Amino acid sequence: MNVTDTDLRLLRVFKAVVDAGGFSNAQAILDLNPSTISSQMSALESHLGYTLCQRGRSGFKLTERGAALHQYVVKLFHSIKDFQVQADELRSCLSGQLRIGFLDNVISDPDSPLREAISCFVRQRDNQVRLTLDVLGPRELEHGLLEQTLDVAIGIFFNELPGLTYRPLYREREVLVCHRSHRIARISEVSEQARCLPTAAKVQRTFMGEREFPFSREKQGLVVANVTNVEAAAMLILSGEYIGFLPYHYAREWLESDELVVLLPDRFIRFSQFSLVTRDQATTLSKPLQAFVRCIPHQENSSLAPV
Numbered sequence: 001m002n003v004t005d006t007d008l009r010l011l012r013v014f015k016a017v018v019d020a021g022g023f024s025n026a027q028a029i030l031d032l033n034p035s036t037i038s039s040q041m042s043a044l045e046s047h048l049g050y051t052l053c054q055r056g057r058s059g060f061k062l063t064e065r066g067a068a069l070h071q072y073v074v075k076l077f078h079s080i081k082d083f084q085v086q087a088d089e090l091r092s093c094l095s096g097q098l099r100i101g102f103l104d105n106v107i108s109d110p111d112s113p114l115r116e117a118i119s120c121f122v123r124q125r126d127n128q129v130r131l132t133l134d135v136l137g138p139r140e141l142e143h144g145l146l147e148q149t150l151d152v153a154i155g156i157f158f159n160e161l162p163g164l165t166y167r168p169l170y171r172e173r174e175v176l177v178c179h180r181s182h183r184i185a186r187i188s189e190v191s192e193q194a195r196c197l198p199t200a201a202k203v204q205r206t207f208m209g210e211r212e213f214p215f216s217r218e219k220q221g222l223v224v225a226n227v228t229n230v231e232a233a234a235m236l237i238l239s240g241e242y243i244g245f246l247p248y249h250y251a252r253e254w255l256e257s258d259e260l261v262v263l264l265p266d267r268f269i270r271f272s273q274f275s276l277v278t279r280d281q282a283t284t285l286s287k288p289l290q291a292f293v294r295c296i297p298h299q300e301n302s303s304l305a306p307v
Contacts, residue, residue, distance in 0.1 A: 010044040022060035103155035120295035176268035181240040203244030
């Protein structure tokens with residue numbers, strides 16, 4: 001197959017359809033109507049000489065050849081991206097693209113180096129880099145790095161995946177809290193508070209799983225609300241019906257106004273490790289990524305010292 005500009009355009013449509021899981025879902029990604037997507041997919045199949053997918057009432061499904069081609073297409077566009085990065089680096093100025101992903105609501109944490117690192121990076125001399133910032137969960141951050149839709153990620157990660165390099169940055173202090181109207185907030189005895197905690201309705205961040213409440217192994221009678229981010233957790237806790245962990249820097253305003261109450265601070269204050277993650281060092285870092293990493297404080301920063 002001699003790949004032309006038209007073929008690349010059609011292959012991008014094919015990749016978008018597969019990544020979206022069907023023609024309808026790909027409309028928003030491609031900004032095309034279903035009939036146009038269908039005709040372009042048919043044109044690609046006609047050019048290739050074989051069927052790529054089955055579509056209809058039974059749903060979207062790749063053929064065996066379609067699945068194999070998709071793998072090749074992913075590699076092709078990764079190679080094109082690598083070429084673009086390498087070509088940009090031949091310029092004398094700092095150019096290209098840097099895509100940064102990070103966990104939500106870190107901007108108010110004085111220990112987080114991200115804001116200062118971005119400030120340092122954008123002020124570099126002759127910097128023409130196009131920045132893209134994404135707020136994502138840990139799994140999405142790692143997936144973005146592996147799929148090369150992100151260049152660097154900062155977040156909380158419990159398992160190190162092959163192909164990625166993890167560097168500890170700082171630890172975030174978290175406190176177990178409830179609203180002042182919650183029944184446990186009105187209990188003065190510490191032992192009684194502790195007795196009520198396991199059966200209290202809780203907010204659990206999905207990426208934390210059972211790590212969120214290690215003291216509540218029994219699930220019978222336990223109500224848990226699952227959330228994907230800190231703001232959603234705070235919303236439920238402030239309703240007065242749930243308890244949950246919040247980063248201290250994020251909850252500080254409500255704590256100082258006594259709207260939130262810290263529960264058993266001697267037992268349930270914890271620290272979550274934030275790490276900076278890139279693809280393996282075996283892959284040469286782009287110049288923009290190297291420049292950004294140099295703006296991140298070293299691990300010897302005092303915020304990393306044991307508490």
